[in-house]
Every structure is written in structure tokens, then in C-alpha cells.
Amino acid sequence: MANVAVVGSQWGDEGKGKIVDWLSSRADVVVRFQGGHNAGHTLVINGVVYKLSLLPSGVVRPGKLSVIGNGVVVDPWALLREIEAIKAQGVEITPDSLIVAENCPLILPLHSTVDKAREEARGANRIGTTGRGIGPAYEDKVARRAIRLCDLADEALLGEKVDQLLFHHNALLRGLGAAELDKAELMAQLHEVAPKILPYAAVVWERLDEARRQGKRILFEGAQGAMLDVDHGTYPFVTSSNTVAGNAAAGSGMGPGAVGHVLGITKAYTTRVGSGPFPTELLDETGDLIGQRGREFGTVTGRKRRCGWFDAVLVRQAIKTGGITGIALTKLDVLDGFQELKVCTGYRYKGEIIHHLPAAQTAQAEVEPVYESFEGWSESTQGARSWAELPATAIKYIRRIEELIEAPVTLLSTSPERDDTILVKDPFED
Ligand code: IMP
Numbered sequence: 001m002a003n004v005a006v007v008g009s010q011w012g013d014e015g016k017g018k019i020v021d022w023l024s025s026r027a028d029v030v031v032r033f034q035g036g037h038n039a040g041h042t043l044v045i046n047g048v049v050y051k052l053s054l055l056p057s058g059v060v061r062p063g064k065l066s067v068i069g070n071g072v073v074v075d076p077w078a079l080l081r082e083i084e085a086i087k088a089q090g091v092e093i094t095p096d097s098l099i100v101a102e103n104c105p106l107i108l109p110l111h112s113t114v115d116k117a118r119e120e121a122r123g124a125n126r127i128g129t130t131g132r133g134i135g136p137a138y139e140d141k142v143a144r145r146a147i148r149l150c151d152l153a154d155e156a157l158l159g160e161k162v163d164q165l166l167f168h169h170n171a172l173l174r175g176l177g178a179a180e181l182d183k184a185e186l187m188a189q190l191h192e193v194a195p196k197i198l199p200y201a202a203v204v205w206e207r208l209d210e211a212r213r214q215g216k217r218i219l220f221e222g223a224q225g226a227m228l229d230v231d232h233g234t235y236p237f238v239t240s241s242n243t244v245a246g247n248a249a250a251g252s253g254m255g256p257g258a259v260g261h262v263l264g265i266t267k268a269y270t271t272r273v274g275s276g277p278f279p280t281e282l283l284d285e286t287g288d289l290i291g292q293r294g295r296e297f298g299t300v301t302g303r304k305r306r307c308g309w310f311d312a313v314l315v316r317q318a319i320k321t322g323g324i325t326g327i328a329l330t331k332l333d334v335l336d337g338f339q340e341l342k343v344c345t346g347y348r349y350k351g352e353i354i355h356h357l358p359a360a361q362t363a364q365a366e367v368e369p370v371y372e373s374f375e376g377w378s379e380s381t382q383g384a385r386s387w388a389e390l391p392a393t394a395i396k397y398i399r400r401i402e403e404l405i406e407a408p409v410t411l412l413s414t415s416p417e418r419d420d421t422i423l424v425k426d427p428f429e430d
Helices: 018-022 076-088 109-125 134-142 149-152 155-175 182-202 202-213 246-250 287-295 310-323 361-366 390-405
Strands: 004-008 029-030 039-047 048-052 065-068 098-101 218-221 261-267 268-274 306-308 326-330 341-349 352-354 368-375 411-414 422-423
Touching: 004 018, 004 109, 018 039, 018 218, 018 326, 018 411, 029 202, 048 076, 048 149, 065 202, 076 182, 098 182, 098 202, 109 134, 109 155, 109 182, 155 182, 155 341, 155 352, 202 218, 261 310, 261 411, 287 306, 306 310, 310 341, 310 390, 341 390, 390 411
Parallel strands: 004 218, 004 261, 029 065, 029 218, 065 098, 261 326, 326 411
Antiparallel strands: 039 048, 268 306, 341 352, 341 368, 411 422
16 A cells, blocks of 8 residues: 655645645545645545645645655744635634644745845746745745744744744845844734644644554655756746655655655646746637636635646656656646647757757747647547546547656546545545
8 A cells, every 4th residue: 555645746726635635535644745735636525625734635625644754944924824614614623633833944924025035026027926935934944044843832933933034034124125133023913822823733744653663654745846856847937845756755754765646637638827938838819718718817816827738748857857657637628629639749949850948038938839730529528437438539649648758547527516436546545
């Protein structure tokens, strides 16, 4: 029996929420290991819609342990708001069902201010961040000046750490001619939130080790996608964490052997929010149509997502760099009714055909997709629960994708409803 890591294999928004929920119903522990409340997962259970950002998806199911690992950056105010909102929908959340790693770095109000101010200053070169302070919080973590969850319990040290943090940030603000941050105000905010958030603090690595020894099933829930990975993505138009499954171990305090099956959630076409290269983007009616049919608007920011054809080069790269064992193909039904479909099989760059996305920013912006065309299908694939219910042309599309990306389809999702799923192989039994 394997533990399973679920990661996005494109630019996020691949439909991880439904798959994670489906798998979490069979897991004992669900762990977030990177990112923060920049993520947005929508779960539809018995017709009830739950919108999660920072909370692991297992939280809506009784009897599961939900874990926020050390690799996540935690905005305590956002977390408490989300807990209250989900509780208001009748879900019970207590420190018995939700634990947060005591070594999590915190996102403070200043981080979102810095995030937004920097984006503003970048003008046309903006990254298009979610404005949640994710990048600045990770910067403080790596620079070893972050306030971590455990620091809230150490009054004497907290004051010292806040001094160091403000020493850095106020120097920058002075340089920009902006108002400096006030220590007393930040301390008051931290004092106010500490007693509310500290009950959730735990020694996560130990709890996960315990769960593993007891043979519990652990599900690692990734956020964003491989192409937003700070190392392997379309840098600098990325998020500030490693989104690949390799980080499931480091971001939760388990060894690399703890991750078994790596399921790459993959949309049957491509979308992206925010700026940055997107070789198969469709800036025409077809792109608009895909966006309308797929309801491609951000869960967190409400932004319209950019849409394009399936890019097999990118997904293959994500599979190799992220160790993806199999993919869950989602939103195939959005392609119903198209006469012709296209899949990118290579890039034309400086007169040659290449089969990877180069790392250099200019090259990423210049590559041109080489397409293979497919006959579409007029039948509806929505809600299909077996291969027999799929048109032959849809199966051909899927089989060719498997060949191009060099990984099998483990699971096929045909609507937002959790039962509209075709399971080829149980990832937990891998
Ligand atoms: P940040 O994570 O807020 O710093 O944003 C950096 C980039 O990642 C931007 O292009 C965002 O649009 C993108 N991003 C962050 N979180 C998500 C997500 O959950 N889905 C899709 N894109 C995301």
C-alpha cells in the first residue's frame, strides 16, 4: 500500500480539489506541504460547495487528520477566518482534527503589503501574484528572519525577532519613501492571534511518523502546479515554493520514501492565471469558448484564466521533473463538440524542433508550438463512468496523450461530481 501525493502538472487549477477529495475519503491523513492561501480548492460534496484555500481537503470529512506541514506559509488570520467559514457550513474543526506544524513560517500583514507594492512597481512586468504575501513570507523564511508559529509562544524571543524583521523591512520602506512599520502595532496583532492559533500547533513530523508506523494512509495535497515550481517552472513567473512531489517529504518532515504514487492532475487542455509564457495560449474565439465551457475563473482572485490547447511537451517535462507516476485527466467534457482538437507535440525554436521548454526567459517567450490535429467528438462525455461510455475519438485523444507524455492515465474525471470518475488503477494500491 502506497501513500499518494497529488500535484498539479500544469499551471495549477487542474481540478485537484475533486480528486483530492475523492482520495481523501479513503485516506486517514491529508497533508498540505507547500504554498499557502494562494491556493483555491473547490469541493462539491452531496451538492454542497466548500471553498478551501489553506485547509487540507480532508478537513470536510469526519475522522480524518488534516495536517499543515512546515513547508506551508501560514497566515494565521486567514486560517482562522477559513476555519470559521467552514465551521459555519456545519463541519467540525478542532485541534484533534487539524494540526499545524509548529515550525511553519507565518505570513504577516506586512507580507501582503510588500507583495502588492512590488507588483505595482513592476508595472507591465508584474508576475500576477495572488497578493497574499506568499513570496515575501518565503523570502523571510529563507533569509532566516521569519516569525514561526512556535515563536508566538515565546514572548521574550518574539519581541527580538520582530525587531530583526522590522529592521530589514523598514530599511526597504525608508528607501522607497514609504511609511515605516510600527513594532507595537505588529506585536499587538500577534498577541491577539496567538491564543487562537497556538492550540493547533503540533510536532507534525512525529505525528506523521506515528501514522506511518500504524500503517495509516497518507495523502499529500499539492497546490499550484509543476510549471509554477520555483525551480522547474516558468521562472520568474512562478510561485515561491517547490510545487513538485519531491517537496512533499521536506515540506512535511518525512523522508523521500514516504511518498509512493505521485498522481499528476492534468487538465485535458491548458490554462494559466497571471503573467508569463504560455506557448499554446489561444487568444481567439476558441480560447474564449474553452474558458466559458470550463468556467475558467480563479477560485481565490476571481481572475479570468488564459486558455489554450493541451501542451504535451510541458506535461511530459512535469512528469519527469516531478516523478509523476500516473495522471488524473480532468475536464475532458469541456472539449465535447469541437470539430478539431490540437495537441502540442514540440516547439519550433530558432529553426529547430525541440521537445522541452528551455529555461531561459526569452526562449520561453519565443518558442512556437508544433501541433498534431485530432478529430473531435460531438457526443457528451460529461458524467461518463466507464470507457465504454466514451466516444472512440475521445479515447484516441487520451491514448495519444499518454504516449506523448510517457505516463498512463490512472484516473479520468468527467464532471465536478465525485462519482463521475473512471478509475484505471487505484493509486493507494500501487
Ligand atoms: P503567488 O503564489 O501569489 O506569489 O503568485 C505567483 C504566481 O502563481 C501567479 O502567476 C499566480 O497567479 C500563480 N498562482 C498562485 N497560486 C495559484 C493557484 O492556486 N492556482 C493557479 N495559479 C496560482
